[in-house]
Amino acid sequence: MLRRALLATAPKTGWTLEFDLPAGVTMGGFHHGTATQNGSHVTVVNAHYNGTVAAGASTEPYSPWFIAYGSGAAPLNCRVNGNKCDGSADRPPNAPNGLSVTGRTTRTVTLSWNAGTATDFPIIGYDILVAGVVKASATGTTATVNALSPNTTYAFTLRAGDSRGNLSALSAPVNGTTLNPADDTTPPTTPGNLRSKGRTATTVGLARKASTDASGIAGYDIADYARPMSAAQSVDGVADTGWEPLRGNFDQLRKLKSRYPRLKVLISIGNLPSYNGAGGPGSAAGIFDSIDLDWEWPGAEGHPGNIVRAQDKANNTLLMAEFRRQLDALTATTGKRYLLTAFTPADPAKTAAGWEMDVFRYMDFANVQGYDFHGAGSDNSWEPNRTGHQANLLRDAQDPYPFDFSVDRAIQSYLDGGVNPRQLTVGFPFYGRGWQGVVAGGSAGEWQSATGATPGQFQEEAGTRGYANLLATVPNCTVFHDTQSGSTYCFTGNGGQWWSYDDPWSIQQKTSWLRSKGLLGAMVWEMSGDTATGTLMTTLHNGLSS
Numbered sequence: 001m002l003r004r005a006l007l008a009t010a011p012k013t014g015w016t017l018e019f020d021l022p023a024g025v026t027m028g029g030f031h032h033g034t035a036t037q038n039g040s041h042v043t044v045v046n047a048h049y050n051g052t053v054a055a056g057a058s059t060e061p062y063s064p065w066f067i068a069y070g071s072g073a074a075p076l077n078c079r080v081n082g083n084k085c086d087g088s089a090d091r092p093p094n095a096p097n098g099l100s101v102t103g104r105t106t107r108t109v110t111l112s113w114n115a116g117t118a119t120d121f122p123i124i125g126y127d128i129l130v131a132g133v134v135k136a137s138a139t140g141t142t143a144t145v146n147a148l149s150p151n152t153t154y155a156f157t158l159r160a161g162d163s164r165g166n167l168s169a170l171s172a173p174v175n176g177t178t179l180n181p182a183d184d185t186t187p188p189t190t191p192g193n194l195r196s197k198g199r200t201a202t203t204v205g206l207a208r209k210a211s212t213d214a215s216g217i218a219g220y221d222i223a224d225y226a227r228p229m230s231a232a233q234s235v236d237g238v239a240d241t242g243w244e245p246l247r248g249n250f251d252q253l254r255k256l257k258s259r260y261p262r263l264k265v266l267i268s269i270g271n272l273p274s275y276n277g278a279g280g281p282g283s284a285a286g287i288f289d290s291i292d293l294d295w296e297w298p299g300a301e302g303h304p305g306n307i308v309r310a311q312d313k314a315n316n317t318l319l320m321a322e323f324r325r326q327l328d329a330l331t332a333t334t335g336k337r338y339l340l341t342a343f344t345p346a347d348p349a350k351t352a353a354g355w356e357m358d359v360f361r362y363m364d365f366a367n368v369q370g371y372d373f374h375g376a377g378s379d380n381s382w383e384p385n386r387t388g389h390q391a392n393l394l395r396d397a398q399d400p401y402p403f404d405f406s407v408d409r410a411i412q413s414y415l416d417g418g419v420n421p422r423q424l425t426v427g428f429p430f431y432g433r434g435w436q437g438v439v440a441g442g443s444a445g446e447w448q449s450a451t452g453a454t455p456g457q458f459q460e461e462a463g464t465r466g467y468a469n470l471l472a473t474v475p476n477c478t479v480f481h482d483t484q485s486g487s488t489y490c491f492t493g494n495g496g497q498w499w500s501y502d503d504p505w506s507i508q509q510k511t512s513w514l515r516s517k518g519l520l521g522a523m524v525w526e527m528s529g530d531t532a533t534g535t536l537m538t539t540l541h542n543g544l545s546s
Contacts, residue, residue, distance in 0.1 A: 125261025393486030432501030466529030511543025
């Protein structure tokens with residue numbers, strides 16, 4: 001019998017015990033805790049009666065225990081709430097070595113190194129420092145440090161970080177000197193923003209408005225990389241001077257990646273043209289981990305005016321194959337794995353029109369649109385005269401439309417095509433869609449007549465409000481939870497406003513269903529709609545983690 005009395009040096013409310021069974025040892029019934037086993041690794045969560053432990057006290061006489069069968073060796077790698085059972089500190093990774101300079105320009109130095117050696121936890125990333133300040137981060141064994149001064153020598157050091165946040169000692173320093181502009185023979189490159197004269201549209205998710213070229217087509221947003229951020233807006237509390245070669249949202253992403261090395265950031269399109277001293281080739285190097293494609297939609301019109309061709313479906317597959325080929329070629333050079341993902345339709349008809357399921361052999365995963373099933377539209381061109389759920393999990397039995405728009409139906413169309421469920425995420429809206437002049441109809445406005453879209457959070461976009469804005473600006477909206485379809489809506493009363501949106505209740509329904517299907521995870525559009533305390537994101541995280 002193996003028994004572990006848990007002693008608290010500080011008050012604890014809830015504990016999780018983890019350990020590994022030695023080779024040849026099996027576990028019998030567990031007592032005074034709920035145990036789950038994954039291979040040889042055992043995780044135990046407290047019972048309802050022994051979860052609270054006062055400082056200096058222990059869980060006796062209700063300490064967790066079990067019968068072990070085998071060689072009799074003690075469990076290995078014991079931890080309580082992530083800390084070692086014997087109270088000793090985690091061992092950080094060993095300092096990496098082999099740091100060397102492999103490339104230079106007037107503003108950058110590229111470095112490579114040998115992979116570090118893990119101790120208690122696996123290494124998940126590396127920081128490159130100059131004078132004690134992190135200048136770049138990487139998950140592989142190469143990185144480019146940007147925003148350096150020309151013809152200047154820098155002393156670079158390197159440290160490794162593990163999955164628990166433990167940092168290694170610094171490596172031996174190596175000097176790298178940026179090129180003198182007079183000696184730089186690198187040929188200039190032309191920015192590669194896509195402009196298509198109305199043929200396709202891409203979604204900009206980091207800012208509200210995009211700059212336009214002479215054709216009137218959005219090409220880039222200077223807020224993404226050229227607008228200086230104040231200290232209050234900055235991830236690290238440090239304001240931009242306005243002279244950095246990379247500013248704005250992209251620089252904040254760089255800072256986030258430095259803080260969270262496992263964060264992956266995908267960009268939808270193009271290079272950054274120079275603007276007011278910012279941008280230009282190489283200015284955003286090291287921030288983006290791969291490519292996400294947002295073609296709305298191959299084989300079916302998404303944005304009004306898009307050109308739809310019979311060959312779109314085949315061309316979509318060819319496009320993915322070409323991206324995959326070039327990303328794999330880059331992997332052969334850098335040693336880094338690059339993701340290829342896409343935003344894909346929920347409408348089974350659009351899926352059939354534009355997506356060959358064989359395309360998934362080139363992709364890592366797809367973010368399936370799990371919202372905008374019904375709505376009035378900002379110009380009342382969509383469904384202005386009848387309310388409807390915009391993100392229902394299951395088909396509503398009261399739905400009067402002949403087609404089936406639901407998360408379940410959308411995902412099933414991919415599963416039926418043979419797509420691995422671990423290549424699918426579900427889109428969650430952090431905003432609501434609303435109608436006004438809604439008749440109660442004996443059903444609190446559900447599927448009832450309306451007079452059009454409500455006023456929106458933004459003047460140019462009627463019928464939509466972020467979740468937090470909706471809660472704050474639409475008073476007396478009684479909330480209803482449709483348990484049959486997994487939908488949330490609220491209604492201000494006969495002749496008033498009716499809103500369809502996700503809240504913690506509906507997110508819990510969806511995450512439970514998502515896990516039951518074995519899907520990969522969730523995608524959110526978009527984070528600014530959440531409350532200041534992250535109500536929806538916290539619920540989503542907890543639902544996916546439970």
